[in-house]
Amino acid sequence: MTAGPAGRRDDAVGNDSPLVEVERVSFAYQDAAILEDISCTVGEGEFVSVIGASGCGKSTLLQILDGALRPDSGQVRVAGRPVATNRSDRAMVFQSFALLPWKTVLDNVRLGLDYRRRDLSRRERNELAAEYLDRVGLIRAAKFYPYQLSGGMQQRVGLARAFAVRPRLLLMDEPFGALDAQNAELLREEVRALVALEQRSVVLVTHNLDEALELSDRILLLRAAPGRVEEEIPVRELRADTAGWRQSYDEHRERLWSFLKGEVAAAQGRDLEDVS
Ligand SMILES: Nc1ncnc2c1ncn2[C@@H]1O[C@H](COP(=O)(O)OP(=O)(O)O)[C@@H](O)[C@H]1O
Ligand SMILES: [Mg+2]
Numbered sequence: 146m147t148a149g150p151a152g153r154r155d156d157a158v159g160n161d162s163p164l165v166e167v168e169r170v171s172f173a174y175q176d177a178a179i180l181e182d183i184s185c186t187v188g189e190g191e192f193v194s195v196i197g198a199s200g201c202g203k204s205t206l207l208q209i210l211d212g213a214l215r216p217d218s219g220q221v222r223v224a225g226r227p228v229a230t231n232r233s234d235r236a237m238v239f240q241s242f243a244l245l246p247w248k249t250v251l252d253n254v255r256l257g258l259d260y261r262r263r264d265l266s267r268r269e270r271n272e273l274a275a276e277y278l279d280r281v282g283l284i285r286a287a288k289f290y291p292y293q294l295s296g297g298m299q300q301r302v303g304l305a306r307a308f309a310v311r312p313r314l315l316l317m318d319e320p321f322g323a324l325d326a327q328n329a330e331l332l333r334e335e336v337r338a339l340v341a342l343e344q345r346s347v348v349l350v351t352h353n354l355d356e357a358l359e360l361s362d363r364i365l366l367l368r369a370a371p372g373r374v375e376e377e378i379p380v381r382e383l384r385a386d387t388a389g390w391r392q393s394y395d396e397h398r399e400r401l402w403s404f405l406k407g408e409v410a411a412a413q414g415r416d417l418e419d420v421s
Contacts, residue, residue, distance in 0.1 A: 162225060164189045164313055164346045165210065170219035171371075172205060179205050181371035183219070187314065192340065192347045194357035196401060197367030198408035203350040206372070207316045210348060211237055223314060233261050235314035236307035240322045242299045244291040250302050251287040254278050257306040277309035278302070281335060297328030304332070308339055315340070317349045321356070333360070354401045358383065358394060366404050369412060375404065 163186035172180040179202040187193050195203050208214040209221060212228040212235075221228040223235060236257060244253045255274035262270060278284050281301040283294075291299055300320060307315060320336070321329035333356060340347055340360075351357050357364050362381040365374050378400065383393055 163187055164191075164224060165348075166222045167210070168220050168222075170209060170216040170221060172202075172209060172214065172216050178371040180209070180216075181373055183372065183374055185365060185374055185377070187346050187348060188362075189313075190344045190346055192349070192360055192362045194349045194351055194361040194364045195367055196351065196354070196357055196364060196405060197372070198369050198405065198412050200412065201367050201369035201408065202372030203367060204318050206367070207237065207318050207348065207350060210314070211235060211316055233264065233310070234312055235316060236261060236310040236312040238300075238303050238307045238315070238317040238320040240319040242291070242296075242303045242323070244299055244302055244306075246291050248290075249287065250283060250289050250291065250294070251275065251278060253291065253302055254306045254309055257310050261310045261312070273309045273311075274305075277305040280308070280339070281305045295328075296324055297332065300324060300328075300332055301335070304335065304339070308343070308345075311343070313346055315345045315347045317347065319350055319352065322352065336360070354398055354405070357401070358397055364401065366401070369408055370415060 165187035167183055167185045170180060170183045171178070183206065185193075195206065197203050205214065209216055210223075210228065212221070212232060215229070223231070245256065248256065251274055254277060255270055258265065258270040258273055265273070275284065275287065278287055281304055283298060283301055283305065286294060286298065291302070294302070300323075303320070317336075321332055324332060337360060339345075349357070349360065358380055362379070364378045364380055366376045366378065367373070368375040378397065380397060383390065383397060386393060
């Protein structure tokens with residue numbers, strides 16, 4: 146396991162067991178094998194990115210980590226327990242924001258807490274929702290409805306909803322993918338600050354190689370058809386190595402890009418076989 150940073154949470158599972166343990170997980174939709182024999186871990190306080198071509202099973206993997214989909218075989222443990230037995234230790238941020246249009250911004254944030262944190266009183270949930278809305282700079286929009294906000298603001302609500310749960314594990318599915326470049330950059334900064342402050346473990350699915358390199362401790366390359374972990378690339382050292390940083394950054398980026406390029410070409414090949 147990759148060691149977490151200093152200042153880890155008091156309730157860490159223990160020094161040598163990762164927060165998330167994925168063991169030989171396979172999953173199929175009907176007859177279509179999507180994930181096959183996936184094993185990986187996420188350490189306490191570790192930031193892991195997942196990169197792979199469209200349709201390779203990244204969102205499916207996140208749903209399995211969230212306990213929303215059950216694998217056909219293998220298992221997922223979070224903090225030592227089967228993932229299905231507790232939902233308060235994780236939260237999800239979606240590319241599409243997934244806000245309820247008929248609820249106010251504040252109620253949308255509280256919804257995550259209502260669902261995930263039944264251990265808290267209603268008052269505590271309200272206070273936490275307001276606190277996190279304030280952290281993402283939107284407390285003045287508490288009574289607005291999602292349609293009254295820009296995309297960037299809506300995703301801030303999505304981030305507040307997930308962070309307010311104070312999850313040990315934050316799952317993010319292309320969270321900046323639907324935003325324009327400036328808003329994506331702003332939100333990336335926001336996530337970086339929140340994660341650094343709160344020492345969350347994160348699994349981030351992204352198409353953006355620079356985002357993966359800049360935010361992660363480790364990058365998983367997910368190969369398609371069926372989805373498998375092709376390689377795990379540690380990149381935490383990349384940021385520590387100030388002298389050789391630029392060169393090793395470029396080398397890592399080249400490696401990621403050649404993998405992704407190959408995967409996209411392979412996917413096109415499969416699509417052509419399907420139509421011929
Ligand atoms: N509910 C579903 N029923 C059947 N097939 C699905 C369903 N959801 C996704 N798929 C298929 O499973 C594969 C993996 O999907 P997904 O995990 O969303 O990929 P990614 O997030 O990597 O783009 C894709 O080929 C997709 O078409
Ligand atoms: Mg997806």
